[in-house]
Amino acid sequence: DGAVNLDGADVMTVKSIYIVSDGTGWTAEHxxxxxxxxxxxxLVDRGCPVSTHLFSxxxxxxxxxxxxxxxxxxxxxxxxxxxxxxxxxxAKQACKLWGVPSTDVLGPITEAIASHLGVSPSGLPRGASxxxxxxxxxxxxxxxxxxxxxDDGACPQNLAEADIVLTGVSRTGKTPLSIYLAQKGYKVANxxxxxxxxxxxxxxxxxxxxxxxxxxxxxxxxxxxxxxxKTMGLSSDGRSNYSEMNYVREELEFAGRLFAxxxxxxxxxxxxxxxxxxxxxxxxxxxxxxxxxxxxxxxKRY
Amino acid sequence: DGAVNLDGADVMTVKSIYIVSDGTGWTAEHxxxxxxxxxxxxLVDRGCPVSTHLFSxxxxxxxxxxxxxxxxxxxxxxxxxxxxxxxxxxAKQACKLWGVPSTDVLGPITEAIASHLGVSPSGLPRGASxxxxxxxxxxxxxxxxxxxxxDDGACPQNLAEADIVLTGVSRTGKTPLSIYLAQKGYKVANxxxxxxxxxxxxxxxxxxxxxxxxxxxxxxxxxxxxxxxKTMGLSSDGRSNYSEMNYVREELEFAGRLFAxxxxxxxxxxxxxxxxxxxxxxxxxxxxxxxxxxxxxxxKRY
Ligand SMILES: Nc1ncnc2c1ncn2[C@@H]1O[C@H](COP(=O)(O)O)[C@@H](O)[C@H]1O
Ligand SMILES: Nc1ncnc2c1ncn2[C@@H]1O[C@H](COP(=O)(O)O)[C@@H](O)[C@H]1O
Ligand SMILES: [Mg+2]
Ligand SMILES: [Mg+2]
Numbered sequence: 001d002g003a004v005n006l007d008g009a010d011v012m013t014v015k016s017i018y019i020v021s022d023g024t025g026w027t028a029e030h031x032x033x034x035x036x037x038x039x040x041x042x043l044v045d046r047g048c049p050v051s052t053h054l055f056s057x058x059x060x061x062x063x064x065x066x067x068x069x070x071x072x073x074x075x076x077x078x079x080x081x082x083x084x085x086x087x088x089x090x091a092k093q094a095c096k097l098w099g100v101p102s103t104d105v106l107g108p109i110t111e112a113i114a115s116h117l118g119v120s121p122s123g124l125p126r127g128a129s130x131x132x133x134x135x136x137x138x139x140x141x142x143x144x145x146x147x148x149x150x151d152d153g154a155c156p157q158n159l160a161e162a163d164i165v166l167t168g169v170s171r172t173g174k175t176p177l178s179i180y181l182a183q184k185g186y187k188v189a190n191x192x193x194x195x196x197x198x199x200x201x202x203x204x205x206x207x208x209x210x211x212x213x214x215x216x217x218x219x220x221x222x223x224x225x226x227x228x229x230k231t232m233g234l235s236s237d238g239r240s241n242y243s244e245m246n247y248v249r250e251e252l253e254f255a256g257r258l259f260a261x262x263x264x265x266x267x268x269x270x271x272x273x274x275x276x277x278x279x280x281x282x283x284x285x286x287x288x289x290x291x292x293x294x295x296x297x298x299x300k301r302y
Numbered sequence: 303d304g305a306v307n308l309d310g311a312d313v314m315t316v317k318s319i320y321i322v323s324d325g326t327g328w329t330a331e332h333x334x335x336x337x338x339x340x341x342x343x344x345l346v347d348r349g350c351p352v353s354t355h356l357f358s359x360x361x362x363x364x365x366x367x368x369x370x371x372x373x374x375x376x377x378x379x380x381x382x383x384x385x386x387x388x389x390x391x392x393a394k395q396a397c398k399l400w401g402v403p404s405t406d407v408l409g410p411i412t413e414a415i416a417s418h419l420g421v422s423p424s425g426l427p428r429g430a431s432x433x434x435x436x437x438x439x440x441x442x443x444x445x446x447x448x449x450x451x452x453d454d455g456a457c458p459q460n461l462a463e464a465d466i467v468l469t470g471v472s473r474t475g476k477t478p479l480s481i482y483l484a485q486k487g488y489k490v491a492n493x494x495x496x497x498x499x500x501x502x503x504x505x506x507x508x509x510x511x512x513x514x515x516x517x518x519x520x521x522x523x524x525x526x527x528x529x530x531x532k533t534m535g536l537s538s539d540g541r542s543n544y545s546e547m548n549y550v551r552e553e554l555e556f557a558g559r560l561f562a563x564x565x566x567x568x569x570x571x572x573x574x575x576x577x578x579x580x581x582x583x584x585x586x587x588x589x590x591x592x593x594x595x596x597x598x599x600x601x602k603r604y
Pocket of ligand 4 (some may be wrong): 326
C-alpha cells in the first residue's frame with residue numbers, strides 16, 4: 001500500500017476510511033490496520049480495494065467539520081480519536097447529520113478506565129498537558145541507540161549490557177526484530193551464526209535466560225536469501241553459495257547444533273511469522289523466565 | 303514502567319488492567335497506552351498507580367476463562383481483541399458473570415468496516431488465515447535495514463536512494479526518528495550537522511522536498527547533552543565543550559544558517575515532542591508536498 005491520489009474512477013469503487021486524531025493518528029491507524037486484517041481475504045486480490053486517509057493534529061471544530069464534510073462526499077467510513085469530549089461529540093453529531101458511519105476508537109476504553117480508576121480523563125490531547133516526557137520515554141530511546149550500535153554482532157564485548165540477545169543465521173530477521181524490541185524499551189544485541197565461523201565467546205558468558213535462538217524452514221530461508229541476493233547484486237555478504245540449498249541446510253544444522261549445546265536458550269521458529277509476532281513470543285518467554293508466574297503475562301507499572 | 307510482580311500490598315492499591323489478545327496484543331496495548339495518557343496527571347505522581355498485564359496468543363476458551371477468573375480476583379479491568387466471534391462473546395459473558403468491567407477494543411470498528419465494505423470479517427486471528435506476508439511487509443523490513451546502514455551520516459553517497467533525509471545537530475533525535483519512520487516503510491537517511499564541519503555535498507544534490515531540518519530549544523538541548531555526557535562518561539563524541547551553552551548556541555545557529563540557505567527544507571522544532579509526534583509532522587509535510595491536496599492527509603491503498 002503506497003500513497004495514492006483518488007481520481008474520479010477510483011472514488012466510485014474504492015472504499016475510503018478516514019482516520020482523524022487530535023494527536024498523531026497512530027493509535028487509530030494501528031486499530032484500522034488490525035481490523036482490516038479481518039478482511040485480508042478480499043483485500044489482497046483487490047476484490048474490495050480500500051483507501052485510508054489519515055488526518056493528524058485535528059484539534060479544532062472547523063478543521064474537523066471540513067473533514068467530516070469531505071468524508072460525506074466520498075462516502076467514507078470515519079474513525080476518530082479526540083480527547084476533548086466536546087470535539088468528540090461534534091464529530092459524532094456531524095457524522096450522524098451527514099450520514100457518515102463513524103466509530104470513536106478510544107472513547108469507550110477511556111470511559112471504562114475512568115470509572116475503574118475513579119478519576120476523570122483530562123480531556124486534553126497529547127502534548128497539551130505540559131507534562132514533561134517521561135523517564136521511560138528516554139529509556140526507550142536509549143534502548144534504540146544501544147541496539148543499533150550492537151547490530152550484526154558489532155560489539156560482542158557489550159553483550160552483558162543487553163537485556164535480550166538474539167542469535168541465528170543470516171536472514172532470520174535478527175535486525176528488524178532487535179529494532180522492534182528496542183522501541184519497546186529493551187536493549188537488544190544480535191549475534192550472527194555463520195557456517196564454519198564461531199560465535200563470540202561472550203555469547204556463552206551471558207545469562208542464558210536472555211539468549212534466544214532463531215530458526216526458520218530451509219526452503220523459506222533459501223527463497224528469502226535468493227530475493228536478497230538479487231536485489232543486492234550477487235550474494236550480500238560475498239558468499240556465493242549463500243542461497244544454495246546445501247549451504248542453507250548445512251548452516252541451519254550448524255545453528256541447530258549450537259542451540260542443542262545450549263539447551264537453556266529457547267529456539268523460536270520464525271517461518272511465516274511477522275516481526276511483531278516473533279516479538280510477542282520473545283517477550284512472553286522473557287517475562288516468564290524473569291518472573292515465575294502461574295500465567296504467562298507481561299506486566300508493567302504506570 | 304518496568305515489569306512488576308504484584309505482591310499482597312500492591313493488590314489492594316494498584317489498579318490492574320488486563321490486556322488479552324488472540325494475536326500479539328500490541329494493538330490493544332497501544333490503545334490502553336493512549337487512553338492512559340488521559341490520566342497522566344494522576345499517574346505520574348503515583349496518585350493512582352496502574353499495572354497492565356498483557357496476555358498474548360489467547361486463542362482458546364479454557365485459557366481465556368482462566369484469565370477472566372484471575373481478573374475477577376484482582377478486581378481488574380479487562381480489555382480484549384479476539385477475532386473469533388464466539389471467543390469474543392465468551393469473554394464478554396464471563397466478564398459479566400464475574401463482575402469484571404470489560405471493553406472489546408476492535409469489535410465495533412470491525413463490524414463498522416464490515417458493513418462499510420459489505421463483506422464479513424474472517425473471524426480468524428492473525429496468522430491463522432494462511433495468507434503469506436505481504437510485499438508491503440517486506441518493504442518495511444528493507445526500509446529498516448536501509449535506515450540502519452545510513453545512520454549518523456554513514457553513507458552520504460546513498461542519500462539519493464532515501465525517501466526522507468533528516469538533518470540537525472547532535473541530540474535532536476535524528477536516529478530514533480529515522481528508525482520510527484523506517485518501520486512505517488520509509489527509507490530514511492540522517493545527516494549530522496557539526497559546528498565548523500561541513501555537511502556532505504550530496505545533501506544539496508538530493509530533491510529538497512525530501513530533506514527536513516530538525517531544531518530544538520538551546521536550553522533543552524544542553525540538558526539532554528549533559529545527561530548524555532554523564533551516562534557516556536565525558537562527551538560522547540570527544541568534544542569536551544559539547545554541552546557548554548555557548549557551544550550549543552553556536553552550533554544551533556550554524557544549523558540555522560544552513561537551513562536559511564535552503565529555504566525549501568521545512569524546519570521542525572522537536573522541543574518537548576515525542577518521536578512519534580515529530581514523525582507525524584514529518585509525514586504530514588512529506589505527503590502534502592508529494593501530492594498537492596486540498597486537505598493535508600496521508601493516504602494508503604490496501
Ligand atoms: N500522552 C498522552 N496524553 C494525553 N492524550 C494522549 C496521549 N497520548 C495519546 N493521547 C490521545 O489519544 C488519542 C490517540 O493518540 P494518537 O495515537 O497520537 O493519535 C488522541 O486523542 C490523543 O490526544
Ligand atoms: N493480519 C491479520 N489478520 C487477521 N487478524 C488480525 C491481523 N492482524 C491483527 N489481527 C487481529 O486483530 C487483533 C489485534 O491484533 P494484535 O495487535 O496482534 O493483538 C487480534 O484479534 C488479531 O487476531
Ligand atoms: Mg489516533
Ligand atoms: Mg491486541
